[in-house]
Structures are given as structure tokens and as C-alpha cells.
Amino acid sequence: MATERATGRSRPLSPHLQIYRPQITMVLSILHRGTGIALSVGTLMLVWWLVAAATGPAAFASAQGFITSWFGLLLLLGWTFALFFHLCNGIRHLFWDAGHGFEIKTFYASGWAVVAASGGLTVLAWIIGLAGRGS
Amino acid sequence: MKMRSSLGRVRGLGSAKDGVHHWWMQRLTAVALVPLALWFVGSLLGQVGGSHAAVAAWLAQPCPAIVMVLLAIATFYHAALGLQVVIEDYVANEGLRLVAIAVMKLACFALATATVFAVLKLAL
Numbered sequence: 001m002a003t004e005r006a007t008g009r010s011r012p013l014s015p016h017l018q019i020y021r022p023q024i025t026m027v028l029s030i031l032h033r034g035t036g037i038a039l040s041v042g043t044l045m046l047v048w049w050l051v052a053a054a055t056g057p058a059a060f061a062s063a064q065g066f067i068t069s070w071f072g073l074l075l076l077l078g079w080t081f082a083l084f085f086h087l088c089n090g091i092r093h094l095f096w097d098a099g100h101g102f103e104i105k106t107f108y109a110s111g112w113a114v115v116a117a118s119g120g121l122t123v124l125a126w127i128i129g130l131a132g133r134g135s
Numbered sequence: 136m137k138m139r140s141s142l143g144r145v146r147g148l149g150s151a152k153d154g155v156h157h158w159w160m161q162r163l164t165a166v167a168l169v170p171l172a173l174w175f176v177g178s179l180l181g182q183v184g185g186s187h188a189a190v191a192a193w194l195a196q197p198c199p200a201i202v203m204v205l206l207a208i209a210t211f212y213h214a215a216l217g218l219q220v221v222i223e224d225y226v227a228n229e230g231l232r233l234v235a236i237a238v239m240k241l242a243c244f245a246l247a248t249a250t251v252f253a254v255l256k257l258a259l
Contacts, residue, residue, distance in 0.1 A: 037221060040214045047246050047253075050203075053190050054253035060187040068184060080176070087172050090165050097162060125176055133184045 024111045032089045035082035042079040045072075080125055085118040157216060164213035171206045191257050200258035204251050211247035215240050 020026065045067065052063035066072045092110050095101045101110055178199065182190055194200050218239050226232040 033221065036214075036217045040218055043210060043214065043246060047250050050194075050250055050253040050257075053187060053194070054256040057187040060190070064184075064187075083172060083176065087169065091169065094162065094165060125180060129180045129183045132180060 024115075025107055028089060028111050028114065031085060032093070035086040035089075038082045039079065039086055042075075042082065045075065045079075077122075077126065081118060081122045084121040084125075085114065088114040088117045088121075157219075161213065161216045164209045164216070167205070167209045168213060171202065171209055174202055175206055194254055194257040197258070200254050203254045207247050207250035207254070211243040211250075215243040218243075 049060075049063050049067065052059040067076065092101070092114055095110075101107065178193075182193060185193075194203065219236055222232060222235045222239060226235050
């Protein structure tokens, strides 16, 4: 934009995101960054929970009260999926870093595998968590 | 094609060799976080709705305490590297970008310290 102002004429811009039909490759790439940011914010709740536990039973009770409220559980559900997605897609990234999985077919297959794995692991974790809570 | 000077070839030092430091540390912490994150989710599932005494007793054991400290260090290191790239991508103003990265890194350092302190207080 600085260049545009300096030259005083508008230059052609490369097509931006909304031009493209969403494809799994780009959606997962955006999700990877999004979940990374979300997880960074999520660490605040973990730090709060641990510091509250270190402070004492009263502080811990108020932290636990928020976390087990409907809003806290909703955040926790989102962060569970974010963690599993970022974990699974991160492993996908590590394979690319090692030079594997660059075939177009493999891109799509590994992408859908990440979606299935992160969704499945989220459901599994919540089933185990809710079952354990009842006991 | 040889791109290096004769002197550079003789010394064999190349660059300062830290050009890939950010990239490499991001991967290293990522690999460390694979087992750590799985442990974290698995352990927390056992602590859901637990009393203060139960959680305190859990972190009073050496192994959970040590792994939780490792998790905190790897997580905040990885988060700082990742958020740095996000800020570099979206904050166009140079001064603002510098400040944002500095604040973010100091916040990560402070949060990691708070986590480690909390775990040690429960563990020791």
C-alpha cells in the first residue's frame, strides 16, 4: 500500500481469500493458525487453575467453579478440539518438514485424516471425562 | 555454482549458523509437545471435577510435577515462537510490531514462570 501511494496509481492486487472456493488445504492451514492463537489464550485458564491450586482451597474453588460452569465447559470443549487439531495437523506439518506427503492426493487424504482424528479424539476425551465426572 | 568467497570456504564457517534457529526451535518444541500434550489431556481427564486436595496430591508427586513443568516450558516457548510469526504477518507498523512482540514474549515468560512456581509450590 505504501508503494501504491508512492507511485500514485493503483496496481493490480493478487486475488484475496474471498475469491477462492474454500478447499480443505487452505481451510486447515487457516485453522492451524487459528487454533494456535486460541490455545495461547487457553493457557491463561491453565495458569489460573494451577496458580489457584497453589494459592489454596478457596481460590481453587472459584477457578473450578468458573471452569465447570456452562461457559467454562464450552471454552474447554473448544480448547479440546483446538488442542487435538493443532496436535494432529502439527504432526502433518512435521512430516512435510521431513519431506514427505507432498502428493496432491496425500495432501487431501492427510487433511481429512486430521479432521477425523481431531474430531474423534475430542469426542473420546469428553466421553471419558464426563463418565469419570459422574463417578 | 560456488557462491562463497575463497576465504569463506577456507574458514568453513558459513553464516552465523542461527538463521534457522526460530524454525528449528519451533519444530523441537513441537516434537516435545506431542507426548506432553497427550499426557496433559490424559491426566486432566483424571482430575475433572476433582477436589483441591486431590489435585494438590496429584501434583505433589514428582513425575506429574516434573512433566507439568516441562509442558509449561515447551508450551510457552512454542507459543512465543508461533505468536511472533502471527504478529510479524499482521502488524504492519514497525514500531507497533516491535512493541507487540516484546509484550507478547514477556507475557509468555511471565506465564511460564507463574506455572512453574505454582507447580513447585504444590510439589515441594
